[in-house]
Amino acid sequence: MEAPKRMVQIWMLILGAVIIYSDDHIFILRTFSESVTAEEAKQLRDEVREMFYHAFDGYMEHAFPHDELKPLSCEGEDTLGGYALTLIDSLDTLALLGDRERFTDSVEWIGKNLRFDINKTVSVFETTIRILGGLLSAHLIASDYNTGMRVPSYDGELLDLAEDLARRMLPAFDTPTGTHATGIPFGSVNLIHGVDENESKITSTAGGGTLTLEFGMLSRLTNDPIFEQVTKNAVMGIWARRSKINLVGAHIDVFSGEWTQKDAGIGTSIDSFYEYLLKAYLLFGDEEYIFIFQEAYRAAMHYLYNDPWYVEVNMNSAALVWPLFNSLQAFWPGLQVLAGDIEPAIRTHAAFFSVWKRYGFTPEGFNLATLSVQRGQKSYPLRPELIESTYWLYKATQDPRYLDAGRDMLASLQYGARCTCGYCHISDVEFHIQEDHMESFFLAETVKYLWLLFDLGAGPDNLIENGPYKYIFSTEGHLLPMTPQISLVREHCLYFGAYCRSSNLRLETNISGIAKKPGETNHSKTYSCPGPTCSLSRFTPQSSPAISGLGYCPGLTHGQRFGIKYAASADANLQDKSPTQRPADVVQSHSLVLVSNHNADQVDHVKHQDSSVEGSVVAQGEEKQQGKLIELFEGR
Numbered sequence: 001m002e003a004p005k006r007m008v009q010i011w012m013l014i015l016g017a018v019i020i021y022s023d024d025h026i027f028i029l030r031t032f033s034e035s036v037t038a039e040e041a042k043q044l045r046d047e048v049r050e051m052f053y054h055a056f057d058g059y060m061e062h063a064f065p066h067d068e069l070k071p072l073s074c075e076g077e078d079t080l081g082g083y084a085l086t087l088i089d090s091l092d093t094l095a096l097l098g099d100r101e102r103f104t105d106s107v108e109w110i111g112k113n114l115r116f117d118i119n120k121t122v123s124v125f126e127t128t129i130r131i132l133g134g135l136l137s138a139h140l141i142a143s144d145y146n147t148g149m150r151v152p153s154y155d156g157e158l159l160d161l162a163e164d165l166a167r168r169m170l171p172a173f174d175t176p177t178g179t180h181a182t183g184i185p186f187g188s189v190n191l192i193h194g195v196d197e198n199e200s201k202i203t204s205t206a207g208g209g210t211l212t213l214e215f216g217m218l219s220r221l222t223n224d225p226i227f228e229q230v231t232k233n234a235v236m237g238i239w240a241r242r243s244k245i246n247l248v249g250a251h252i253d254v255f256s257g258e259w260t261q262k263d264a265g266i267g268t269s270i271d272s273f274y275e276y277l278l279k280a281y282l283l284f285g286d287e288e289y290i291f292i293f294q295e296a297y298r299a300a301m302h303y304l305y306n307d308p309w310y311v312e313v314n315m316n317s318a319a320l321v322w323p324l325f326n327s328l329q330a331f332w333p334g335l336q337v338l339a340g341d342i343e344p345a346i347r348t349h350a351a352f353f354s355v356w357k358r359y360g361f362t363p364e365g366f367n368l369a370t371l372s373v374q375r376g377q378k379s380y381p382l383r384p385e386l387i388e389s390t391y392w393l394y395k396a397t398q399d400p401r402y403l404d405a406g407r408d409m410l411a412s413l414q415y416g417a418r419c420t421c422g423y424c425h426i427s428d429v430e431f432h433i434q435e436d437h438m439e440s441f442f443l444a445e446t447v448k449y450l451w452l453l454f455d456l457g458a459g460p461d462n463l464i465e466n467g468p469y470k471y472i473f474s475t476e477g478h479l480l481p482m483t484p485q486i487s488l489v490r491e492h493c494l495y496f497g498a499y500c501r502s503s504n505l506r507l508e509t510n511i512s513g514i515a516k517k518p519g520e521t522n523h524s525k526t527y528s529c530p531g532p533t534c535s536l537s538r539f540t541p542q543s544s545p546a547i548s549g550l551g552y553c554p555g556l557t558h559g560q561r562f563g564i565k566y567a568a569s570a571d572a573n574l575q576d577k578s579p580t581q582r583p584a585d586v587v588q589s590h591s592l593v594l595v596s597n598h599n600a601d602q603v604d605h606v607k608h609q610d611s612s613v614e615g616s617v618v619a620q621g622e623e624k625q626q627g628k629l630i631e632l633f634e635g636r
Contacts, residue, residue: 036403041457044407048451049097051413051423055443056094058421059086065113071422072436080127081120081191084110089130089440091138092479093448095149096463104151107142110135111157116165121190124172125207127165130440132214133478135162136221140481146468159221166218166227171195175254177241178233184208184254185234201255205248208234209273212280212289213474220284220486232286238273239292246299247315248273263321265312266300267329272475274300275335282338283472283480285487297339308347309368323368325355326377330362330385334392342396349389353405359429360412362386373430380426382417382438384445384477391453406453413446445477 036044055069059076063069066076067085079085087106094103139158142151169185171194177183186195187203211231219228241257242248243264250269251261266274277293280286303318304310310329312322330352336345356362365377387409394402416432417423423442424434455462464471469481480486 035400036407036454036457038458040407041403041454044410045451045454045458047414048410048447048454051410051418052093052097052443052447052451054418055422055438055447056086056090059090059438059443062421068440069422069438070436071419071424071438072434074421077437080130081116081118081122083114083116083118083131085130086440086443088114088134088138089444089476091134092141093443095138095141095147096448096479097451098149098462100149103138103142103149104153107138107151107154107158110138110161111154114161116161116168116191119190119192121188121196123207124169124185124187124189125204125210127169128211128214129474129476129478130444132162132165132218133474133476133480134444135159135165136214136217137474137478137480139221140483141463141479147463148467149463162218163222163224165191166215168192170226170230173230173234177237177252177254177257178230179236179240180229180233182230182233184237184252184257185211185230186254201253202251202260203254204251204269205238206269206272208252208254209238210276210475212276213283213472213480216280216284217480217486228284232288235273235277235280235289235292239296242296243315245303245316245318246295247303247313247318248296249315259315262315263312264304264315265322265329266304266310266332267312267326271328271331275331275475278335278338279472279474283482283487293339301344305344307344308351310348311368324374325352325366325368327362327364327380327383328385330383330389332389334385334389337389337392337396342393345389345393346397349386349393352386352389356386356409356412360416360432361426361429363429378428378430379435380417380429382413382423382425382442382446384441384449387446387449387453388473388477391449391456394453394456400457403453403457406450410450441476448477 055071058071058074059069062074063076064087065084067079067082068077069075069086070077088110091103091106091110094106135158139156139162141147141149142154142158143156144150168191169189172185172187172189173182174195175183175185184203185208186199186201187207188199189195212228212235215227215231219225237257238248238252241252241259247264248270249259249262249264252259261269264270274293274296277289277296281290281293300310303313306323309323309325310332311320312324313320333345333349333352336342336348352362355366359373361380362383363373363378363380365374366372367374387406390402390405390409393399394406413423417426417434419434422438425437425439427433427435452462452464456465460466464479469483472480472482474480
């Protein structure tokens, strides 16, 4: 009886059924609720909006300007750097909800009051995805009329802060494990003094390989390639140390390059490494990332996938290490949607959601051998990953089961996690014990994806679905727009101006003008470009720098920079235009990125009707990916 009973448990857990055992009989009961209608989706969307403001207002009233809210005691706490973390992480959610007043007030306060010249040692990973990503996303929204949320008084203050913060983190990359002058970064850095001499040399794969979107975006907005270069070097340094079967471990020594934890998986310590390989290609068009992603993804599906679950294995032998579902794995079905691999995404999401339905939340660890919560991993810290994948699967399939799943998850949060001033961590999913903490990502991601899910069900009316651009979501849920300025420089001109050639990069011992004590070690070094080498240079695609397409091309018109089509004025004098110049009124309202196939004589067109670039299908396998034209900007 035991073997068939266990098989029934596994599949009924996935189907969300109730199982009753009586003697030698197994009774399977399943209740069906009515699917979410468009009208109910509107009501649920409004409920999520109220959820956001319950938590955001609680933070602003009781915790601001501390980093995060303690929602039971209604107090603030500093968990990262003591610089209003939750406010910065919430900025683009405010914009997405159309809250012009609070978005404007928040941007103005940050521009006037936030400073990073503080003696704090911070996580490079968390500071990048939460603070740097939040500042860049809000800058791109606040500075652009086309978003409908432009702040009239805004003059680039958030971008200046982002650049200052990133320069303070550059010393972390001064390691020998990269492919060029810099390497895999330390996990932490002091914002004034750089890397402490006693700092641990061990970092996670995700911590070293999930920085490319934010730093790359900063390079393209500031004309300084160093940010994108150091993060790409880190990714290449990690990938160069992959195993013979194309798996990476969880932790690595940033100086020796030796793996200190050789467990390979798609969850804890590795998850967003995979995510940023694909998204860096989508955002920047750098083909190296997609080629690496294809190899890494193929290996993950071959060695880690135990349909419908994923396990952890030894990166060298593929021997099973840990039959465990951990909650960070739940982002994977959403990533598979972006990669165009929908069928396994559907099955895996169903398995993951069955765990949520069983407990009301997903525990940090669920043992697949015992089908029970893993000891010591019973908490649910308001993570967004399962909701994120639910959103992407609904976006891709329009299957109402995902709206139903969202309704269930919303109910769990409302009845299990809501507390006095916000929403609480759940310290034990079996007994729904609340804990006095609310991570900033609850407002940056969890609520955002839930609101977007129901907005899609109600008929989308938001910046992402109906705005002027397509967007990439960072791993923190921040909105990074695919404007031509960022993604399509080569489409408009061949000038990659104000760049240092990599051989001319040099180290300096000051960070943003902060004086250093004599004799300080190399952990306080920063990187700069010698003046004479930064003059405007013209490169062909074959001779362009190692990091192609960086920065702002001075030859772009406003329309070209932002993908806007303008009507010609009646008295426009175009007779003086040279034949090689294209006036703004005839700029095409769509642009294409060519993924070259050197073995093919022709290319095919792949059209995507989805208004968000994250709905684009990136085919698995190089034979499908190469030679495709991916349409990024459709005519409007």
